[in-house]
Amino acid sequence: MTVKVDTTKKIRIGAFLAVMGPGIIAGLSDDDPAGITTYSQLGAQFAYRMLWTLVISTFALILFQDLGARIGVVTRQGLIGLVRQKYGARAGLLAVVSLVLANLGTMTAEFAGIATAGQLFGFSKYLTVPIAAVLVSFLVLRSSFARVEKVFFALSAVFFAYVIAGFMSHPHWGTALHGMVTPSMPLTHDAVYIATATLGTTLAPWGLAFIQSYAVDKRLTRDDLKLLRVDVWTGSLLTGVIGFFVIVTCAATLNAHGTTNITDAAQAAAALKPLAGTLAKDLFAVGLIGAALLAASILPLSTAYSITDLMGRPSGVDDKLEEAPLFYATFGILTVVAAVLILIPGAPLITILIITQILNAVLLLPLLLYMYGIAKDKRLMGEFAASRNMRGIYLAIITIVGVCVSAMLWFTFF
């Protein structure tokens, strides 16, 4: 602490930065390798036609991230603990199992992103993935994490390159606009899959639990809520904007030149050629590494927090190993299992990146329903309880996720 007169300003800015962050981090982490790959595939396969799925997903992301932040601030409890408290033991377990499975999937996708990026640089996944797993664990469990986080953040910002690449690739803006506002899709297996994956990667389950636990852990109050909401909206919109440019770029480059199915990272990276030319691959790989490491460093923390929240009190990296064995066990198991899955010889990386996001969409359903139930509970939320209109909108989004998941299951099994 320093002299009082000098700190007033510093504290204000500090508080601002502390609050301005989780939403944007969650947003940028949504544009992780899985997100970029899913959006690339959507653009390559269907050009501009299915942009509307991103519009709906972004809208849903804004509303539910905002709700998560509000629940965290008002109830000052983590999502999983709150579900157990309100809906009982079975519901709590269902919620935590959904979240852990979804997070394991996404964590696997992050390592798939690392492996993919490594391959673009010519390194074997058997080298890059273990290094990434050790690096992430080491950094997170050491206090220097906060600084490194900013580096990952900066690396993942490479994906802003898609905005420039989007303009340089001269897309059909009119067709893009039409695709955004006109819901239409071929009723095929591929279309339903990619629509579901887009929902699952944008409105990721971990992001919802994360934003809520962030608000609880940092003890944000109703006064902080305004800033937090600005942050959440900014972060969510950013996800949508980057997603939009990824799809548009891929539509104008890959799809226009006949690449309608992405099977490896080099193909996806080719979308950046109008901007970066021969450096497209390197640019793409750097972005993948940054975004993957950023998300991979938050995911195990957020998951372990939720599991310990189910059992009693949420733990964090401030607790010692003997104080919070469950926390560290979850952290370790999630990281190791995800890394091992990627190391299985011949694991199809691009497929894993998209399949895990479909899994996300399925596991979203129970979590969204619980959040909806909490949102309308006047005893828990008081004056912040969702209004009749908002309840209708939440339900509409849940219905869309439900329809997508059902259609996806129908195409899988029939």
Add this chain to the structure above:
Amino acid sequence: MKAPAITGVPGVASVTNVTKRLVGRKDSVLARKTIRESLVSVAGLIGRPVRDTDGRDIGHLVDIVVRHSADTYPPVSGLIIKVEKRKSFINGARISSLTQDEIRLSTTKINLEDFKRREGESLLDADVLDHQIVDVDGLRVVRSSDLYLAPLDKEIRVVGVDISFRSLVRRLFPGALSRRPTPEHVIDWATVASLADGSGVVRTSSSRSKLSQLRPADLADLIEDLEGREQEAFIEMLEPELAADALEEMEDDELQGLLRGLPAERSASLLEKMEPDESAEILRDLTDDHRESIFQEMDTKVARELRKLVSFDEKLAGGIMTTHLLITVETDTVAHALKLLVDNRERDISDGVVVVDSRGRLLDHIQVVELVAAKPTATLATLIGAPFPTAVTPETKLEEVIEEFGNNRGSSIIVIDEKKKPVGRILADDLVDALADESGYRGTSQGNGVLS
């Protein structure tokens, strides 16, 4: 720190409490065979049929209402049942038998009333089960996996709570398996502090008195581990003096977070009871608006004093001193000084008294030992002499204070104003705090590190 205040817990002396705690397990009602054999699991009972005398179904159990009183084990005061689609309340006096599979009422004619929450009552399923509770013996925060009812003293009461993971898993099984009580994991209701309650506080006298036996540092850890309403309810449950002691032991940023969540009125009353220098340190870190709203709720005299302390720079003597002083005039007797000390024995500063002249100017600081050795009727003037205390002004720099401390080991430093009137003291622990803050020894990050 100091001995915890146990005033306000009627009829409970601290010594008997300690003994009780030591033999807690044997003393427990759960040790009685009749009770162990008649335990009914609350988690298993919810959803079971409620029947009349003739065995006809009336509805299904939704929740159990208990009343909190001075009793250790809260009695069941009513049931909430679902009849067709409507939730109704049935007075507890109507229960004729309560088993794991069903509840029988002592009547066939039932008056269904709408349920309204009443002060001093809570719902076992909605407020307690799966909520955070404090395991006072184990000194940790857990979630209750199950609660147990048993007949005791002519009423059906909550006697035990289950905090095991196995019981949580048991509840996932279908049918009768999920209802079977697992008494091997039950702990006595008296050893936990349950916090959730519609009206805010569950006053369980026994856990309350147990809490008063804990060290403030342990209480601080428990407070930090609790979330949301439970955290506030827990502080509410503590004796104000003890709560203030515990708050002093909390991490600065945790405490700031806590104060941001509490109503200004409550924050004010807690801060008033804390040592002024500790309060000032916390208040200094709050936003201007928040600090002001707390001052508004305080006793004007205390607020004025704290405002002054807050305005001092933390690198100067005034910023780290405590303003609690036991001031005596040189014409006072030794007996008077001793009484003053005894009256203030809970304060940090009770190692001696400050003696001033008739115009309030500092003369000396007299240690307890000197007072005890002197004749009770003697005046304090007769005890004045070397070693004299070191005096500094509120504007003295921290480094100089430390130097003075080094030169005068064993004695404290008195802070005086320009008229030589004593305004505060600096004790060794104040210096340790100040230095720890300066070297950044205390963690500066807030929260558990979901995102550092």
